[in-house]
Amino acid sequence: MSTTMATELFFAPPAPPPPPPASWQLPPAMSDTAPPVDGVYNFIFWFSVVFTVVITVLMLYFVVKYKRKPGVRPEPTGHFNRLEIFWTVTPSIFIGVLFHVGYSSYIKNATAAEGATEIRVRAKKWSWEFEYPSGDRVPSELVLEQGRAYKMILSSDDVLHSFFIPEFRLKRDAVPGQYSFIQFTPTVTGPAQVFCAEFCGTSHSGMLASVKVVTPAEYKEFEKTLGKCVGTPEECTPTKYGETLFVKNACATCHGTGGNGMLGGSKSPGPKLAGIYNTMQPMATGPEVKADENYIRESILRPNAKIVAGYTTVQMPAFVMKDDQLDAVIAYLKTLK
């Protein structure tokens, strides 16, 4: 595996072809947790189809057959105790089976494999951050090794979020003030999608992250690139690297594209960033502050330290970055006009 391969993996991934959908209803099944769910899904789907058809056909048949006719009187209703018992007991048996099928698959998926690799997932308005065992934090992109058992440890910095990967058929709420867990082993290489499934405010629908399941060999290459800028020299100039980090950390969901302070045609939740470098910024309290490198650095690491005028509170979570990453973001912000 060459380094150029790894390069592409991080920034312009070789895009392992997406596996085919599991059915016309279900997305591709890419982990050990998916096939059991699909089995249960298909079982209950066909059960429901048969049931609906039987009820509907009977209903329509009776409506046609016993249509009101002149002089034909309806038969008075009698008592059908055996029938009542029959259609109370039969469904009870069915639902016993359904419960068992649903529960046994669920409990299997809820058990972590021995020695699973732990990945910390931090949810915050409105982005995902993944911390690998090496301690490297990567926003908005999760690279997983095919065949390796994982345990994701979820938490939230602010409100409720929910970590949802349809291709793994897994979902779990990220609750502030506590940890929650999901576990799985990716089995098929290809792209998958992380959604936030619990409503969390303005950019809830923008709170996405991509998943890439890669082969063990590709994963080894990827690990070497963690925390570094990988790419052609042009892609790794501080400005370009900063732009990439700006995009991957989903800064635009609050500050607008290119920090222009606009979102969907109106003012974005966070202040405009373009053009502020080296200008005097009025503060909510206290004297004006010059928006220099130190101010920007502080605002990324501790967003609450200085609040710009027009905002009473800061919704922004702290972003933990390495020095070269901070430098790159600052370099990028300087270029915004």
Add this chain to the structure above:
Amino acid sequence: MAAITTTPGHHEEVDPNVSYLKSSKGLMSWLVTLDHKRIGVMYLISVSVAFALGGIFALLVRLELFTHGRTIMDADTYNRMFSLHGVVMVFLFIIPSIPAAMGNIILPIQLGAKDVAFPRLNLLSLYVYIFGACFGVYSMINGGVDTGWTFYTPYSSSDPAHGGVGSPSAVLPMTLAAFIMGFSSILTGVNFIATIHKMRAPGMSWRRITLFTWSLYATSIIQILATPVLAITLLLLTMERFLGLGIFDPRLGGDPVLFQHFFWFYSHPAVYIMIVPAMGVVSELISTFARREVVGYMAIAMSSLGLALLGFLVWGHHLFVAGMSEYATMVFSALTFLVAIPSGVKVFNWVATLYKGSISLQSPMLWALSFLFLFTIGGLTGLFLGMLAVDVHLHDTYFVVAHFHYVMVGGTVMGFVGGLHYWWPKFTGKLYDESWARVGWFFVFIGFNVTFLAQFVLGSRGMPRRYYDYLPQFEQLHQVSTIGSWILGVGFTILGIMFIRSLLGGKPSPRNPWGSAALEWMTPTPPPLYNFLPGKEPVLTRGQYDYHLATDDELYDGYDDPMFPGRDQEPRNKAKAAEGKAH
């Protein structure tokens, strides 16, 4: 008459021999009326306005989703639209829709009573509802809420104006609105239970009250027991948001999942406040239009009570992925499946009623049969969500949205609109245009299925709910769904115009336009002030579904051909003339 008699406090002269619509005149005679029918009509107008408003929010939500990216509004506006759609539809429309509007009018008449047990409490419940609605409107004028109708914490309770991380929208007035309207719901429940216990006419045994009455009885129990929990929950939320009291927000030492337990302890039973009355309406419709007693009367009555009881035990199935232990999820999943039994019993009995009936497909029956079909789908897709393994995938996706719309719209709204058609002559004394009623039904039925079948597939494919924007791969199905919503909108518009036209120029209704054997059709249409003419208070000698015991005079009032009521709505004298020819 029953032992309790009430004297409605009319200050002016009233004539108990003419219709309740004409017994007294003037705006004040409506606003301070103690007549359950007038209060019911005012409720009906209020919930219809709420339904129209909620419907407009829904159409705007669907329109925004027609294309990915921005279509007509920004993210914050969209979030407020879907939240207001939910809040308005749940608290202002669907909870009071059948019980407070239709139940109020029909329940006392079906019991043979002259009013509800506590007429003043009844009027109070209407004004409490309107007072609560005012808070809701105040919140909307101030930008509305963006929390969804579920008000999940800490997003709803953590106020950014006080350094919190939650919603900046007008949450306080909206939770107060829901809090206040809850009292209205409780008052209605108390009133109905007292009325059913104490106001039944002579001969009206528990075996003879209608299935609609049984359903309202079950509903009232839920309203009384569950609604206080919502009140407490919303009060706690208000205190946390307003005073910073730490209940749900972990920053203040609270537990956000606790809110979900509290909330669903009310709101899951509330699902049965919504659906059980509709099941009652459907029992009436199927009995009338198949012209025989519903099979398994006691089974259906008891399954309503069974749903009311089970409804209290399954709230945890909304929290399967929220952070419960595996054992708790197991218990809640098992309990959830039990709900399928009473629901299934009802469906089987309704279908069995059609067997050897004399079925007429007049417009109310079309809604009842639609209910059967759509509720079956709604119920079965509930099984998907009760199955733990599948729920983990489907939770908070469009599958859930489609599922509960199949129950709430495919169930409750079908029952509500069917009941509205069925009792419209009773309420207003007017007939409506049957052809337009069928056209309206057709549009609603088709539009509804197009809108929400597409959403089942969206959800299974992984489309999360409450999304302003979505990935391009979901666009096609979203467009199908939006087009469906337009068909649905056209259908309801047709029905609205049809009813207004009936009100303005509809033909007068005969006493019993559908040939029903139930008590409310034995009294003049529309009913007189005290429901029955003086000296003609009912004494029951047969059950309300005993078609084989009802006389032709009771059933076939006002039609040419007794076996084809509704075909030709000419007055009775013509029917007499035709009778000689037929035999």
